[in-house]
């Protein structure tokens with residue numbers, strides 16, 4: 001009989017996740033976590049349906065309380081997921097994996113700290129935004145003094161033959177594009193063209209920003225490995241970091257996404273952490289068979 005894998009469906013402002021607890025269940029991860037299985041489970045018609053799979057693991061050392069791994073719907077493992085971090089915090093706190101209110105988590109994109117607030121929201125220390133092109137990376141290499149960068153687009157996606165962007169790493173790579181009208185902009189065409197543009201050898205998440213005020217933006221994100229999502233936590237962090245770095249935005253900044261609102265705080269000093277605050281929601285618990293073929 002096929003082994004069954006327990007999971008919890010959660011979301012952060014509609015950016016949705018399959019959360020797998022490999023701490024309590026001591027799962028031999030390598031035995032079941034394949035790109036083929038992740039793609040199948042991510043499918044919204046033939047599978048569970050999610051933007052990312054989040055894996056909760058024991059820490060590798062004494063400096064963290066947990067390990068945190070992130071896999072996109074296309075099956076690729078990536079460095080960071082901000083909305084997922086808030087869901088991670090509520091999961092480990094409410095399922096009894098920790099009684100700490102400040103939870104130290106190691107990720108492939110660097111350490112983060114999750115703080116549970118009194119109103120069931122989560123405030124995450126997302127670490128330092130980085131603007132150096134090699135942190136993205138770009139190919140061919142370019143210098144930070146060339147920011148914002150103008151890239152030529154082949155095939156005129158959305159009718160555009162070039163786009164100007166700022167690049168920010170939140171552990172994962174982001175391209176930030178300023179637009180005048182979020183609803184009317186060809187997000188799918190331009191986002192898809194930039195996600196896989198040859199200038200980004202590890203591909204890239206693409207954020208489209210409409211600035212309302214110095215402390216308030218609208219944002220839509222075409223995510224690497226998932227397409228446009230209802231919200232992107234690291235995308236909100238990257239968009240505000242780019243705006244503060246360029247002198248357009250101030251802290252705290254309200255970010256309106258299609259799935260709801262996040263608050264982002266950053267001093268603007270490159271050695272300082274950036275903080276993201278927002279909700280995390282449980283949807284249901286489930287089980288899925290792990291067929292040997294996967």
Ligand SMILES: N[C@H](CCC[C@H](N)C(=O)O)C(=O)O
Pocket residue numbers: 015051052070072078079080081082083084172173205223224225226229231232233234235
């Ligand atoms: N698609 C992202 C990972 C998920 C990020 C997003 N869901 C968030 O909340 O930060 C990447 O490939 O880097």
